[in-house]
Amino acid sequence: MTDQEILAGLAEIIEEIAGTPADEVTPQANFVDDLDIDSLSMVEIAVAAQDKFGVEIPDEQLKDLKTVQDVVNFVVKSS
Amino acid sequence: MSSNDQVSVVVTGLGATTPLGGDVASTWSAMLAGTSGVRRLTDSWVDSLPVKIAATAAVDPVAIVGRVQARKMDRCEQFALVAAREAWADAGSPQVEPYRLGVAVTSGIGGISSTLAAYDALNDRGWERISPYTVPMLMPNGAAGWISIEFGAKAGAHALVSACASGAESIGYGIDMIRSGRADVVIAGGAEAAIVALNIGAFARMGAMSTRNDEPERASRPFDKGRNGFVLGEGAGVVILESQEHALARGARIYAVAAGAGYSSDAHHISLGAPDGEGVAFAIKAALRNGNVLPSQVVHINAHATSTPGGDPLEARAIEAALGKDTAGVVVSATKSMTGHLLGGAGAVETVAAIMALVDRTAPPTINLDDPDDDLTIDLATKPRTLTPRVDGAPMAVLNDAFGFGGHNVALAFTEYVPASSTAAEA
Numbered sequence: 001m002t003d004q005e006i007l008a009g010l011a012e013i014i015e016e017i018a019g020t021p022a023d024e025v026t027p028q029a030n031f032v033d034d035l036d037i038d039s040l041s042m043v044e045i046a047v048a049a050q051d052k053f054g055v056e057i058p059d060e061q062l063k064d065l066k067t068v069q070d071v072v073n074f075v076v077k078s079s
Numbered sequence: 080m081s082s083n084d085q086v087s088v089v090v091t092g093l094g095a096t097t098p099l100g101g102d103v104a105s106t107w108s109a110m111l112a113g114t115s116g117v118r119r120l121t122d123s124w125v126d127s128l129p130v131k132i133a134a135t136a137a138v139d140p141v142a143i144v145g146r147v148q149a150r151k152m153d154r155c156e157q158f159a160l161v162a163a164r165e166a167w168a169d170a171g172s173p174q175v176e177p178y179r180l181g182v183a184v185t186s187g188i189g190g191i192s193s194t195l196a197a198y199d200a201l202n203d204r205g206w207e208r209i210s211p212y213t214v215p216m217l218m219p220n221g222a223a224g225w226i227s228i229e230f231g232a233k234a235g236a237h238a239l240v241s242a243c244a245s246g247a248e249s250i251g252y253g254i255d256m257i258r259s260g261r262a263d264v265v266i267a268g269g270a271e272a273a274i275v276a277l278n279i280g281a282f283a284r285m286g287a288m289s290t291r292n293d294e295p296e297r298a299s300r301p302f303d304k305g306r307n308g309f310v311l312g313e314g315a316g317v318v319i320l321e322s323q324e325h326a327l328a329r330g331a332r333i334y335a336v337a338a339g340a341g342y343s344s345d346a347h348h349i350s351l352g353a354p355d356g357e358g359v360a361f362a363i364k365a366a367l368r369n370g371n372v373l374p375s376q377v378v379h380i381n382a383h384a385t386s387t388p389g390g391d392p393l394e395a396r397a398i399e400a401a402l403g404k405d406t407a408g409v410v411v412s413a414t415k416s417m418t419g420h421l422l423g424g425a426g427a428v429e430t431v432a433a434i435m436a437l438v439d440r441t442a443p444p445t446i447n448l449d450d451p452d453d454d455l456t457i458d459l460a461t462k463p464r465t466l467t468p469r470v471d472g473a474p475m476a477v478l479n480d481a482f483g484f485g486g487h488n489v490a491l492a493f494t495e496y497v498p499a500s501s502t503a504a505e506a
Contacts, residue, residue, distance in 0.1 A: 017150070
């Protein structure tokens with residue numbers, strides 16, 4: 001899966017859970033500061049990402065995933 | 080100020096979402112038309128239950144709250160927010176200093192559908208699949224929290240739980256918040272969304288629910304000989320309470336004076352009312368005393384009257400015990416005949432109805448009262464009835480009764496608002 005495909009998949013998830021329009025989900029976007037996503041919604045996003053990309057994102061990893069690109073990198077590294 | 084020198088509290092906003100309509104206006108007009116909100120449930124889970132009817136909400140709250148916010152909220156919290164938004168807008172969206180704005184909104188049961196969904200997720204797919212919003216969705220104070228966030232209310236957000244008296248008790252608490260000087264404005268009410276298999280099964284196990292499945296619209300029939308239990312409803316009611324001083328200063332429209340609240344606890348049985356409604360009578364008398372209201376001023380009572388065989392006559396006796404000879408001039412309505420029983424939302428929706436009755440000077444009907452109990456001494460409206468003052472010069476008063484499992488009894492008293500200038504003119 002390419003970075004671009006992962007980004008598109010992530011944007012779909014974020015739109016579903018947080019209502020953020022997909023075009024705002026850019027690689028540099030910070031979940032808290034730019035996308036207004038709180039820690040509870042991050043848990044939901046992580047679970048949805050696990051289902052979509054088939055990689056496990058442990059809860060203790062979540063605090064290090066600050067931007068959309070961090071998640072893309074994590075998925076690439078783990079798959 | 081009233082004669083006992085308390086801060087006078089008034090009602091400046093009303094909100095409701097019920098089985099009869101998605102707001103106060105549609106609910107009230109359906110009530111006056113004698114419409115039943117009870118329907119046959121089509122969910123497959125009713126197949127195994129003895130009760131297959133309920134009064135489901137007329138308007139889906141998700142459509143109003145919005146999909147993204149709704150997924151973080153239990154349905155009862157969604158109802159509460161919808162009613163709170165209506166009440167707040169109705170009050171003219173008052174400017175209030177955040178630490179002078181309070182919330183007293185609750186649910187009797189809490190987020191039961193969210194609890195059950197989380198339990199299914201746990202059992203079927205493991206703990207990681209439990210929604211991280213489950214705790215805020217199941218806690219009965221969730222609605223109070225969400226409403227405080229939406230309106231920036233920082234004087235305290237409270238959730239009093241007393242089963243089916245919860246909504247009325249919350250309004251009583253809101254009155255006290257203002258009287259005690261903690262707040263200028265309080266958003267107060269109750270909500271419920273408990274039309275789920277577990278809840279229906281559990282109430283049915285107590286023998287409390289109507290099984291008139293083939294005639295849903297005729298199932299809720301308070302004070303009628305053919306009644307065989309209550310019908311579950313869902314929705315919310317919210318009122319905006321405000322110190323009279325604050326309301327007058329901003330030129331708010333005033334619906335009524337929130338004159339007083341009365342309480343008692345039966346200390347008798349966990350789900351059966353005390354014999355002869357002694358505790359209920361005490362609460363009614365306490366509300367009148369608390370609000371400086373004379374029994375002769377009372378023109379209307381929105382009764383708790385759930386349509387159970389035992390509960391309704393007990394309330395009728397309590398009303399008579401509390402009001403004595405003045406019972407004869409009081410028009411009583413049992414609006415659960417139309418809305419079903421909203422549990423923790425009931426006292427709030429029925430308070431909204433009682434205030435509308437006072438404002439419109441019209442008591443709503445009690446439907447399905449075809450064959451009243453023989454020894455009834457209260458005057459039940461079966462059609463809309465005009466309310467007229469009984470005592471020259473004294474404002475009309477209306478009451479709302481609400482009782483809950485656990486032995487909780489609450490009565491609220493509201494009176495017509497008489498502007499100071501017109502009092503002076505009459506004097």
